[in-house]
Amino acid sequence: MLSWVDGQPSELLSVKDRGLAYGDGLFETIAVNAGHPLLLERHLARLAEGCMRLQIPLDLAAVRAQLLAFSQQLNEGVAKLILTRGDGQRGYTPPQPAQPRLILQAAAKPGYPATYAEQGVRLFACAARLAEQPLLAGLKHLNRLEQVLARSEWHDAEHAEGLMLDTSGRVIEGVYSNLFVVSAGVLVTADLSRCGVAGVMRAELLSQATAQGIECQVRDISYAELLAADEVMLCNSIYGVWPVRALLAHHWSVGPLTRKLQAIARDLLDG
Known part of the structure; x- marks a missing residue:
């Protein structure tokens, strides 16, 4: 299934990623119809609010561009957007400066009765x-x-x-x-x-x-x-x-x- 890491097709993730180690990040689950992510502005606004409160740097324009390109390739389904604080060393102290990682994963729409x-x-x-x-x-x-x-x-x-x-x-x-x-x-x-x-x-x-x-x-x-x-x-x-x-x-x-x-x-x- 379609998967991108930082804008490139990949299913590989660093074991140092703080999302894996500490849940240090955010995610959005987005319906995609005919290549368009639905409720896009609300999803991005919630992501921005989360990044502000968790103090994770966010390039919203870059996230939007990657999500739109990913949705075009997916066409129909569900896009899961995961933004982590990126890699870090052992311990809770956040890296300074952080280099956030953007992960996009595709899935079929669930077939609910x-x-x-x-x-x-x-x-x-x-x-x-x-x-x-x-x-x-x-x-x-x-x-x-x-x-x-x-x-x-x-x-x-x-x-x-x-x-x-x-x-x-x-x-x-x-x-x-x-x-x-x-x-x-x-x-x-x-x-x-x-x-x-x-x-x-x-x-x-x-x-x-x-x-x-x-x-x-x-x-x-x-x-x-x-x-x-x-x-x-x-x-x-x-x-x-x-x-x-x-x-x-x-x-x-x-x-x-x-x-x-x-x-x-x-x-x-x-x-």
Whole structure:
């Protein structure tokens, strides 16, 4: 499968790379249609925010150029962009100056069953909890062991995603998705200032819903509020929006606001 390292076709990586040693870097998972990376500006903005907060030097114009060229060669699929701080010596001290490394990997788009979007999915109640770490909250950094442990909790085909709470019991997100609830016509998604990933599809849906006059709130969501919600849905930048139909013994119907956001996401991912 197509793979580039610093702009050159390669599958080789230095064992001194700090992304490998410490998870010292960031990544973006980007849908590509007809040679075009979708939601490009939101992906690049999140990458830039992450680099600023982690103090990783970023040549955004060079990253954009490489991603566009890579997407043209890929044409259809998923591009994973990984930016690490580059090579370093043993120890946590970051190299000065750092020489970041850009890795681009291609994959086919996942073949999710059509029923996930049409009828909704069942959530698995994950025991793994997200640690509250404001320093890293919202970033799509390379440290994903919490998600790895959560995803290892179920192996059946009945559950399409897992629900993740934080260590205080707040509802945060799915293992690889953001989560929305609808309560009395208000679209609500979790405050991600303590933990979680600020997804680009989440951001776009909030923006477009607000523009269409839908009341939106970003705040804490309790488990009790989740269960009492009128609608529950998941989103990410690859599959768009999935209704949630069940969690343990609790069930929800697929509602009109879920279908509206689903149509918005579908238009975005059609390119």
